[in-house]
Amino acid sequence: MKLLHIDSSILGANSVSRQLTAEVVAEWQRRHPGTDVEYLDLAAETPEHFGIDALGVKIGQQGEPSQAQRRQNELSERLLTQFLAADVLVIGVPLYNFGVPSQLKVWIDRLAQPGRTFSYTANGPVGLAGDKTLIVVSSRGGMYPEGGALVPQERTFMRQMFGFMGITDVRFVRADGLSMGDGAREAAFAQARRDIQAALAEPVAVA
Numbered sequence: 001m002k003l004l005h006i007d008s009s010i011l012g013a014n015s016v017s018r019q020l021t022a023e024v025v026a027e028w029q030r031r032h033p034g035t036d037v038e039y040l041d042l043a044a045e046t047p048e049h050f051g052i053d054a055l056g057v058k059i060g061q062q063g064e065p066s067q068a069q070r071r072q073n074e075l076s077e078r079l080l081t082q083f084l085a086a087d088v089l090v091i092g093v094p095l096y097n098f099g100v101p102s103q104l105k106v107w108i109d110r111l112a113q114p115g116r117t118f119s120y121t122a123n124g125p126v127g128l129a130g131d132k133t134l135i136v137v138s139s140r141g142g143m144y145p146e147g148g149a150l151v152p153q154e155r156t157f158m159r160q161m162f163g164f165m166g167i168t169d170v171r172f173v174r175a176d177g178l179s180m181g182d183g184a185r186e187a188a189f190a191q192a193r194r195d196i197q198a199a200l201a202e203p204v205a206v207a
């Protein structure tokens with residue numbers, strides 16, 4: 001079984017999501033010895049923005065690609081191959097400005113490719129990258145009770161985007177209120193650790 005461990009926080013050693021993804025992976029390995037773990041640090045190795053030279057993989061390249069297009073295609077292919085090979089994804093998703101970090105967004109932009117991770121049919125889009133378990137480690141500075149005026153987008157985005165690519169087994173580890181004082185921070189860690197146990201207790205499709 002292959003697990004792809006991804007961090008996207010820009011806060012280095014002070015990052016909560018980094019600490020928690022490491023705890024998830026350690027617990028995963030304890031429960032599933034022999035798991036092959038690969039690591040991708042999107043803050044240290046941020047893929048370039050998905051620009052016009054990268055577009056060929058989405059629209060079907062016409063003619064011989066330029067050097068710039070070839071370079072972009074190689075980067076997309078490398079990231080997509082790594083993603084497709086994983087059975088389990090553990091992704092650290094800190095909330096930055098009500099969405100996912102741009103470092104994570106540019107990686108996702110490279111994955112969404114017709115014929116590889118999704119296709120459109122007469123009945124609508126079909127995801128092609130299913131049979132994976134996605135564990136989203138979600139850290140927030142604030143707390144956003146349901147029905148409030150402020151609605152962060154990152155959890156919905158992760159569920160929708162990976163669901164679009166066929167991944168429906170999405171599990172969340174949540175640490176909310178990390179900037180709201182020591183008590184709230186302690187409670188956030190306690191909640192996250194309960195979520196880790198619950199997320200990893202569920203069976204996985206791939207043995």
Ligand SMILES: Cc1cc2nc3c(=O)[nH]c(=O)nc-3n(C[C@H](O)[C@H](O)[C@H](O)COP(=O)(O)O)c2cc1C
Binds near residue numbers: 016097143178
């Ligand atoms: C650039 C930046 C933007 C942030 N934006 C938000 C935000 O919109 N809402 C929020 O509740 N917290 C926000 N925070 C706080 C983070 O969500 C919080 O520090 C969390 O721990 C980040 O995870 P990390 O420690 O793994 O980076 C922001 C933090 C940074 C550094």
